[in-house]
Amino acid sequence: MDISEITTSSSVNGGGEVLQMNELGFFPNVENLTAQIEKLDTQEPKHRSLLESSYEVKVTRVDDEPLLSVTKFEELNLGPDLLKGIYEMGFTTPSKIQAKALPLLLKKPPQNMIGQSQSGTGKTAAFVLTMLSRIDFNLKSPQALCLTPSRELARQIMVEVRKMGKYTPVITAEAIRESHIRGNRSRHEEFAEAQLIVGTPGTVYDLLKKHVIEKKHMKIFVLDEADNMLDQQGLGDQSIRIKNMMPRECQIVLFSATYSSEVRTFATRFAPNANQFSLKVEELSVKTIKQFYMDCKNEDHKFEVLDDLYTLLTIGQSIIFVQKRETADRIAKRMTEKGHKVINLHGGLSTTERDEVMDGFRKGSAKVLITTNVLSRGIDVLQVNLVINYDIPMDLSGRNPDYETYLHRIGRTGRFGRSGVSINFVHDPVSWEVVKSIEKHFQREIVRVPTDDWDVVEKVLRKEVNN
Numbered sequence: 001m002d003i004s005e006i007t008t009s010s011s012v013n014g015g016g017e018v019l020q021m022n023e024l025g026f027f028p029n030v031e032n033l034t035a036q037i038e039k040l041d042t043q044e045p046k047h048r049s050l051l052e053s054s055y056e057v058k059v060t061r062v063d064d065e066p067l068l069s070v071t072k073f074e075e076l077n078l079g080p081d082l083l084k085g086i087y088e089m090g091f092t093t094p095s096k097i098q099a100k101a102l103p104l105l106l107k108k109p110p111q112n113m114i115g116q117s118q119s120g121t122g123k124t125a126a127f128v129l130t131m132l133s134r135i136d137f138n139l140k141s142p143q144a145l146c147l148t149p150s151r152e153l154a155r156q157i158m159v160e161v162r163k164m165g166k167y168t169p170v171i172t173a174e175a176i177r178e179s180h181i182r183g184n185r186s187r188h189e190e191f192a193e194a195q196l197i198v199g200t201p202g203t204v205y206d207l208l209k210k211h212v213i214e215k216k217h218m219k220i221f222v223l224d225e226a227d228n229m230l231d232q233q234g235l236g237d238q239s240i241r242i243k244n245m246m247p248r249e250c251q252i253v254l255f256s257a258t259y260s261s262e263v264r265t266f267a268t269r270f271a272p273n274a275n276q277f278s279l280k281v282e283e284l285s286v287k288t289i290k291q292f293y294m295d296c297k298n299e300d301h302k303f304e305v306l307d308d309l310y311t312l313l314t315i316g317q318s319i320i321f322v323q324k325r326e327t328a329d330r331i332a333k334r335m336t337e338k339g340h341k342v343i344n345l346h347g348g349l350s351t352t353e354r355d356e357v358m359d360g361f362r363k364g365s366a367k368v369l370i371t372t373n374v375l376s377r378g379i380d381v382l383q384v385n386l387v388i389n390y391d392i393p394m395d396l397s398g399r400n401p402d403y404e405t406y407l408h409r410i411g412r413t414g415r416f417g418r419s420g421v422s423i424n425f426v427h428d429p430v431s432w433e434v435v436k437s438i439e440k441h442f443q444r445e446i447v448r449v450p451t452d453d454w455d456v457v458e459k460v461l462r463k464e465v466n467n
């Protein structure tokens, strides 16, 4: 392909335009950056409250009763012990997904749910509250089970469970690979009493099979990041096997920010007769996350740009996503050699190392985290105001965009109405085409920032990040 003239069949900037190679590489010259950024600024007011936010959610109900949406947590008939926990967490008002989904989730008899809402909008609290309110605290046996794709997310959800359930007598257990030498209590003892379990599918399946986790009293089964958990190429088999072990009357609750159409079809079989929440594709990306790209000349230049970015700019807390573990290790090593303080997390580390790295990042003792897709979903660190896609997320072929992963990755910033910035590094025609496809798919502009004018970059980022 002649990369000096790339024709896009359609783009959000207008279809069929011819994009000229610029002086730095292959990529189009954005005529007036300032104008572009000003245009972005007018798209959505900053810090719009989530409750007031304009995105539309389509609700498909299993019964004909009018849709009840609450404005206060008190309207949900939760026990005073749960309300106390919620308020202590600083949750004064339910978010949109909580306001609409909780009345359906808490219904008696229970109904299944396939829930969707944008990243960082409070889906966790919706299913955690449901799990906690379904438990009979007098019965010391597993009653609520939540599966997640990563140990980091399982641990994070458990923190939310323990905060929310602080004033309840709930007994909890994490079903993730063990990272410590166990004390006197065996896993058998721990799980025999645990009422609410959060874990990853491999470990949960193992514990169910060995009857360490008893299943007969299970009342609610939750899949967080459900599209990922049902993915037939990945965790789908294990999730299905686990679901088949649950009692028939168990409530099935699925939540994610994304569902491809195939996965949604499968989800409706997995959770039959479910109330469904769905978002239009153009509503999927959070408006307070500004999306940029930097056109690098080649793979090596990407590293130079990264080094410059962290040398010349003051950046708060940030996550750099790469496609492979080896890249994470390599970039971390090179950044450290350049004097940057970075940490690195991927599936090749031991569980203890993973926990230490994540805990350090959450505490803020480390500001720059280099990682793979293992942390692309669900991780909630409110201070993260910049996400860098050092490698653009692509499918296994390495040529096509992985739209869902893109959305989840950039969703690690801009949590719960906060503003955030994402920067995509493009370095060849494939990565450029992929970024253009992503822009077109989500119908949200991805604006070029230069790699050679750091004053402009600083101005742009400072403006967005400090807002």
Ligand SMILES: Nc1ncnc2c1ncn2[C@@H]1O[C@H](COP(=O)(O)OP(=O)(O)OP(=O)(O)O)[C@@H](O)[C@H]1O
Binding pocket: 090, 091, 092, 093, 094, 095, 098, 117, 118, 119, 120, 121, 122, 123, 124, 125, 256, 257, 377, 378, 379, 380, 382, 411, 415, 416
């Ligand atoms: N009602 C609320 N009031 C204030 N803060 C809230 C409320 N609900 C959730 N939050 C906070 O918002 C942040 C994002 O919530 P959460 O992690 O549940 O998002 P999510 O929708 O699950 O995102 P993702 O799709 O990335 O997993 C968390 O820090 C959470 O504590």
